[in-house]
Amino acid sequence: MLSIGEFSNICKVSTKTLRYYAEIGLIMPVEINPENGYRYYSIEQLETMLFINRLKSYKFSLEEIKTILESEESMDEKLYLVLTKKRKEMEKQVQDIKRNLDQLNDDISNLKQGKSMMSYLEDIDVRLVEVPKMYLLSIRKMVLEYEFAEEYGNCFTDLFKKINNDKLTMFAPPMVLFHSPEFTPFGLDTEFAIPVKEYVTGTRDFNPGLCLKTVLYGSYSNLSSVYTKQREWAEKEGYESDNALYEVYVTDPSQVQKESELITEIYYPVKKKVSNN
Template identity: 85%
Template sequence: MLSIGEFSNICKVSTKTLRYYAEIGLILPDEINPENGYRYYSIEQLEKMLFINRLKSYNFSLEEIKTILDSEELQDEKLYLELTRKKKEIEKQVQEFEKTLDQLNNDISNLRQGKSIMSYLESIDVQLVEVPKMYLLSIRKMVHEYEIAEEYGNCFIKLIKKIQEDKLTILAPPMVLFHSAEFSPFGLDTEFAIPVKEYVTGTRDFYPGLCLKTVLYGSYSELSSVYAKQREWAEKEGYECNNALYEVYVTDPSQVLKESELITEIYYPIKKKVSNI
């Protein structure tokens, strides 16, 4: 038997942590002296503690680890599925860190050259275009920001199915229109749409008219910079918003291997401000 101190030293886990693990039922002492309350662990428990430490190193929560340990399924099968899921999570985090590191290096490089770290805004191109009327087959609903990616997939699957059933003709890539003027705790008033040739039951007219257009190559995380640049351009030139701003997804996010392959068109419908003079 090992005292809690010896067990703590071998596994590199504090005695305070071991007591907490016992409280939540993660790993219990093999024996507790009823006279003095001293806790003892068996040699066999060393492997279990090392297993817990290993899963913690993969960023599993204590709750997730306990679920794996308590699983009534074959533990190896359960563990394989959980490790595979965690691997995907970590790979995504690594991609995010790599992207952040690239951006950080660019900012450092710009500062060395005497440029502002916000100088990237100068490379965002804003065009003034006239967009003709189109017919949209769409689904409009309140959606929270964290739900948009999931709803994107769900809604466009439904729309494609409807198009196939009604034998409609797709004229342009999928788009999402944002009707909310401001943030709401109930979500954003969002419309998932596909332009079609035919005007039938379930479709609607949409005439964007005069718009600011920007083509974004790469991550959706840069969308806010595009919005800021377009709004700045509109304010400077004396324009204001005239309709729902919308994004056209030229490339399907589910079909690209890298974010750098994404192509998105951002449209900001505008009209000239009326002078109060």
């Protein structure tokens, strides 16, 4: 057996941390001397401690690690599932960091050239277009921000099934309409829709009419910049909102390898402001 000090030194984990791990039931000493309270660990527990440290390096919480250790499932099967999920999370984090680093480099470059850090907004193109009436097959519901990706997949899966079952003809790429007047932590009034040629039960008319249109190439994180530029354009030219803002997903986010391959059209229905004079 190993004293807590020896165990601590080998695993490079402080004795204070080991005592805390024992308190939460993560890894317990195999023996505690009743006379002096000295704690002892077995040689076999060294590998357990290495395993815990390995999972901590992958940013698993102590609660998650405890659940894995206590799982009644096959350890290898359980690990495969949780590590695969964690890899996806880390890949997303790496993408976010890379995107932010690229953006940071662009900002530094602009500042070196004497440009404003917000000068990138000048490259966002806003056009006034007339969008004809269309028939929408849709699902409308309140969606929390963190639920959007899952609801996107679920709702469009259901809509494509209905199109297939009812032998409808898809007229344009999938789109999402945002009916909420403001952002709320309790969810957004969101409509997932697919334009179809046929007008049947379950479809509705949608007549966007005059719209500001911007095509976004790349990450959805830039959508707020597009919204900002469109609102600035509308204010400058004397237009105001006339319907729900909507996004058309020209490329399916589940089918692209890199965020740079995403193509999204953003439409902001508008009308001319009425003069008070």
